[in-house]
Amino acid sequence: xxxxxxxxxxxxxxxxxxxxxxxxxxxxxxxxxxxxxxxxxxxxxxxxxxxxxxxxxxxxxxxxxxxxxxxxxxxxxxxxxxxxxxxxxxxxxxxxxxxxxxxxxxxxxxxxxxxxxxxxxxxxxxxxxxxxxxxxxxxxxxxxxxxxxxxxxxxxxxxxxxxxxxxxxxx
Numbered sequence: 001x002x003x004x005x006x007x008x009x010x011x012x013x014x015x016x017x018x019x020x021x022x023x024x025x026x027x028x029x030x031x032x033x034x035x036x037x038x039x040x041x042x043x044x045x046x047x048x049x050x051x052x053x054x055x056x057x058x059x060x061x062x063x064x065x066x067x068x069x070x071x072x073x074x075x076x077x078x079x080x081x082x083x084x085x086x087x088x089x090x091x092x093x094x095x096x097x098x099x100x101x102x103x104x105x106x107x108x109x110x111x112x113x114x115x116x117x118x119x120x121x122x123x124x125x126x127x128x129x130x131x132x133x134x135x136x137x138x139x140x141x142x143x144x145x146x147x148x149x150x151x152x153x154x155x156x157x158x159x160x161x162x163x164x165x166x167x168x169x170x171x
Contacts, residue, residue, distance in 0.1 A: 033050070043059045048063040048065070049064050049065070058089075059072065061077075063080045068084040073088045075092070076093075079093060085102070091104065092109040098121060099116050105122045107124045110126070110127060111127065113127075
């Protein structure tokens with residue numbers, strides 16, 4: 001009705017009942033959580049979400065923009081994530097962009113990662129080799145070195161012929 005996008009009508013017949021529904025060619029408008037909004041719980045969207053408020057819970061969406069005033073505590077999973085605000089928790093996405101105002105405490109699992117100068121990141125970055133599958137409600141993460149042997153702990157003291165312990169090294 002108010003959309004400028006071109007719409008078509010699809011008709012489906014099931015058990016003598018005809019159901020008509022509109023299919024839009026353009027994607028939906030993003031959902032926006034403004035700065036005065038605080039959500040305690042999980043958010044799930046098949047479209048785009050822009051968050052400028054506070055979220056305490058997990059977020060799953062196709063595209064996610066975390067604005068500068070935003071504060072998120074929980075796991076964030078999306079196809080594409082742009083972070084301008086604060087995230088405390090794990091991030092999983094195909095594409096992750098950390099702007100210079102980003103403050104992230106947690107691990108990032110990604111295919112593509114871009115970090116601007118000035119962004120704060122405390123955590124590990126791990127490149128994903130498998131595609132994420134949103135249709136099953138979960139994602140598959142397989143690291144590139146999954147068949148590799150586990151790394152040995154190099155910080156254990158090793159006694160060498162004398163009384164003083166020596167630090168084990170891999171070199």
